[in-house]
Amino acid sequence: MAKKITKIDPVKQQVVRQLQPKKRVCAYCRVSTDSREQQNSFTAQLEYYTTLIENKEDWQFSGIYADEARSGTKLAKRDDFLRMLKDCEDGKIDMIITKSLTRFARNTVDSIEAIRRLKALGVAVYFEKEHIDSLSEKSELMLTILSSLAQGESESISTNSKWAVIKRFKDGTFILGTPAYGYTKDENGELIIQEEEAAVVRRIFREYLNGKGTYAIAKDLSEQGLPTIRSAEKWNDGVIKEILLNPIYTGNLLHQKTMTTEVLPFKRQINKGQLPQYLVEDNHAPIISHEQAEAVREIFEYRRKQMGVDDTNKYQSRYAFSSRILCGECGGMFRRQKIYIGKPYEKTQWCCRQHILDNAKCSQKAIREDDIQWAFTVMWNKLVSNYTEILTPLLDTLKKLRMNEQQEQEIGECSNKIMELTEQGHILSRLVSKGYIDPAVFIERQNALTIELATVKKKRSQLLDNNGFDIEIAGTEQLLELIRNNPHVIEEYREDLFLQAIDKVIVQKNGQITFRLINRLELSEPCRKEALEDDAKAYAHRI
Structure with a gap:
């Protein structure tokens, strides 16, 4: 006797095809620097993906998500990437196109987590360079390998950059990118005094030595409208402390005061002896004397002990x-x-x-x-x-x-709906057992009931949790x-x-x-x- 086989399509796919016939597609672009070349690349990517998606008849353009001057090693700092994930969770996107895996993320953990998160939502990510669709069967292994390679490349680049910087520290050829407050650079990159800012620095040291605290100094400078560091809105005590303890104002340069972690995600930390530091003495003209700097450090140390501040922790307790x-x-x-x-x-x-x-x-x-x-x-x-x-x-x-009356009413409605759907399921079972409906139709309707029942139960649980x-x-x-x-x-x-x-x-x-x-x-x-x-x-x- 020949067996009758009927294919029953998933209910969700049927609903999606009926309500959303076209695939909603967006593109993700990223450039990691602010250089003119990268800006041109960024503009070209926007134009390319906009044209590509709009020219596909079965695709619906869902926007371009783009992060300018953002590193691929830090997911948390990519605003548009996070907004794209949120839109995927809200059901606004079916597919994401991106140039390559390195444009998506260079951090293996972040990359795989994001792809799996999208995969669970049924959202595909297509990597043009690698020709990989994240929803395909073999994508997981390939994406893991390629993400690891991308991360390794980032770590290798970071290691090489650190080595080059440390070499310049050792031979005294390192040039500061942004001079400290009170200094500027000449045409050769050498530090020279900026007299207007240097007068503020001298005032800070003088007032601190006369007994004024860092908060009071910062408050006075802000009230008088004196220019701040890097165009900040106002002075704060943290900036005053940095100025008071920075050896640069005595004519010395201290390199590697901070350090970057070796592996992803890269984090900037204060160097507390983990790595060597490099002191360049008499590197430039001083703004204050060594005697003033030493007196400031003694006062600062005394106040630090009075306040119970520790070297390793902000506070001992x-x-x-x-x-x-x-x-x-x-x-x-x-x-x-x-x-x-x-x-x-x-x-x-x-x-x-x-x-x-x-x-x-x-x-x-x-x-x-x-x-x-x-x-x-x-x-x-x-x-x-x-x-x-x-x-x-x-x-x-x-x-x-x-629970308030409205919540109580909604919970009651959900409970009644659950009972109604459950009863409909029992009726369907009795009908199919007596041969009144075709088994294929029964399965299709039963699947639809199951999905609706799960939705109502979820809503009731949320109401009970947030009542x-x-x-x-x-x-x-x-x-x-x-x-x-x-x-x-x-x-x-x-x-x-x-x-x-x-x-x-x-x-x-x-x-x-x-x-x-x-x-x-x-x-x-x-x-x-x-x-x-x-x-x-x-x-x-x-x-």
Whole structure:
């Protein structure tokens, strides 16, 4: 008996052919330098791919994605490449054309990950030079090999470039590409003093030696509108520190202060002794004396030790309040300051960064660190003493309000649709078992039902996952557990409790300190000064 065989096309392909008869094709181009030759190449690629795609009758032009002056070794810095991937995920593209694998990516890991990501979406990548379609059966092996070769070529080029640079370091022939602030280059590439900028450099050293800090110096220079390094909008303390510690201003050049990693992805790092450095003494005219530079380094070292800064880490121990204190007036972040350094009454305070830069834009005053600690201690003791009246009812309410009416309605609709589709599947099974419909038709309809059922289930899962108050509920449960483990009031500030319980601290204009807990509940306490005044008024009133 002859067997009857019927081909059943995938449902998704049928839908795509009906709704989108033409293949949506885009092109990806990249040039890695800003040279005129590369710019001409870039323009030529744009014209070529636009014409190529538009001349194909069964292709629909979906745009050109192009990254100018971008290295193929770093995927994260290629904006148009990332935008193209996003459009593929949104179902806007069916095929990508690119000149070669090296134009796509020189990093093996990034290349293979991107191709597999596109392959899972059903998006083909066609490499013209290699004649490879990423959706073909043999593409994976070939693309892996070619990507490895491309990466090896990049690493080889990098190694050769480093060797050439180091050779010029050793024989003293290296010429700086961009001179440091205060210097320019003559026709031979030698450093000469730029007097207008050099006057600013001398001022920076003079004011630092007279006791002014780097933040204050940067603020004054910005307020006076003095030209900044490389046309930046304003001066900052990091730039001031670089100038103060750069040996170039004493007439010396220090090469290889930074280094690049050996393998992809290439990363620029500070050279902390991993590689040799090359000091060229008396290379050019100095702006400041060796004695001034040495005095600056001594002051900088003293202040560094006072602030607890380490050589290997930015801080020996991260401050508990770092990146947690917000300004209630401008919304800016607070930074740590030490006042009266070296005096018996030395104190630590936190001040709004915007206020430090321009007190006309933010009038928020600084707050002492021990005042914040005191306010937290008071707030914590109140919370511990009353958590059964605050946190326990809050948790019950949050669970009841877990989903709003619209979400609840949508989830109900999805559940009903799932039941309906499931029932349709059972009916189809009964019909085919009794011979009322052809098996081929049954399979086609069953596949369509399966796809629709999966879509509805996915939507319901997303609604259940994003139905609100997850963070609040989880945070409240963590707070309750923290209080159960620490059930007693505390006599002094405990940093471990602060770090576990507090998300942000908001310093209000009226002197209130608001603590935003990890469950987003906000509790406020007056600053210690205001609290003491209130106690005094209450006592006077009682008398």
